Structures are given as structure tokens and as C-alpha cells.
Amino acid sequence: MAVYSEDLRVRVVEFLEKGHTQKEAAEVIGVSAKSVWIWNKMHKEGKRLVFEFVPRSPHRINHEKLSTYVKEHPDAYLREIAAHFSVAITTIWNALRRLGVSYKKTHNLPRSGLEKTEKICRISKKAEKK
Numbered sequence: 001m002a003v004y005s006e007d008l009r010v011r012v013v014e015f016l017e018k019g020h021t022q023k024e025a026a027e028v029i030g031v032s033a034k035s036v037w038i039w040n041k042m043h044k045e046g047k048r049l050v051f052e053f054v055p056r057s058p059h060r061i062n063h064e065k066l067s068t069y070v071k072e073h074p075d076a077y078l079r080e081i082a083a084h085f086s087v088a089i090t091t092i093w094n095a096l097r098r099l100g101v102s103y104k105k106t107h108n109l110p111r112s113g114l115e116k117t118e119k120i121c122r123i124s125k126k127a128e129k130k
Contacts, residue, residue: 004031009039009049016040061085061095070101 008029015025022040026033039049069081082089 003051004035006048006050012036012039013043013049060087061091063095063099066092066095067099067101070096 008031012025012029012031012035015028016022016036020028022036023033025031026036029036042049066081066085069084070076073081076084078089078092082092085092
């Protein structure tokens with residue numbers, strides 16, 4: 001995203017006040033029509049036409065704890081991890097991406113674990129014998 005100077009924004013608004021359309025302003029000045037629309041709206045609301053940096057909130061998740069949890073629960077779904085840490089699924093997805101974790105499922109292993117699968121197989125074999 002390009003940050004345009006206040007001077008350019010003022011010139012765009014002045015261009016609009018001379019009777020030109022927003023589309024014309026965007027083409028002549030070389031900015032997007034959406035930017036022209038936003039600046040015009042800000043001007044009508046009496047706001048200054050300056051870029052205001054909006055700080056992001058800090059990450060709510062401890063990366064070490066997340067990494068440990070993923071190692072202990074490799075078959076956990078994102079929604080399960082998010083519920084464990086009381087955060088949104090996108091928070092988990094972004095944190096895993098920052099950690100360089102590729103979160104692909106391996107469908108070779110059942111989610112419930114091998115012990116349960118082996119137990120079910122033994123039970124079903126006993127049922128077949130009867």
C-alpha cells in the first residue's frame with residue numbers, strides 16, 4: 001500500500017471541487033478510485049487528509065506454548081488449538097505461519113490414535129469368529 005502525501009490528497013480534493021468526477025481524478029492523478037473516494041469522504045467530514053498509522057494489537061499467543069502443544073497434539077484441528085488457547089482460528093493460523101509450521105494433515109493415522117483402532121479391530125475380529 002502506497003502512502004500518499006497530504007499535498008497530493010488536497011490536490012485531488014481541489015480537482016473534485018472544480019467539478020471533475022472521482023474517476024477522472026483517479027485517472028489524471030494516477031491513484032485508485034477508492035483512494036479518491038476515501039479522501040473526498042474525509043474532506044466532507046472535515047477530517048485532515050493525512051495518513052494515520054493504526055497500531056496492531058500485540059499477539060495474544062505464546063509461540064513456545066503453541067509449538068509445544070502442536071508437537072504433543074500433531075493431529076489437532078486449528079479450531080481445537082484455538083479453543084485450547086482461547087483465541088480465533090485465524091490467530092492460530094497466523095502464529096503457525098510465523099513459526100514456519102506447515103499444518104498439513106496426515107490421513108494415514110486415525111485421529112483417535114492407534115490404541116483405539118487396534119482395540120476396535122480386536123473386538124470386530126472376536127465378533128466375526130462368533
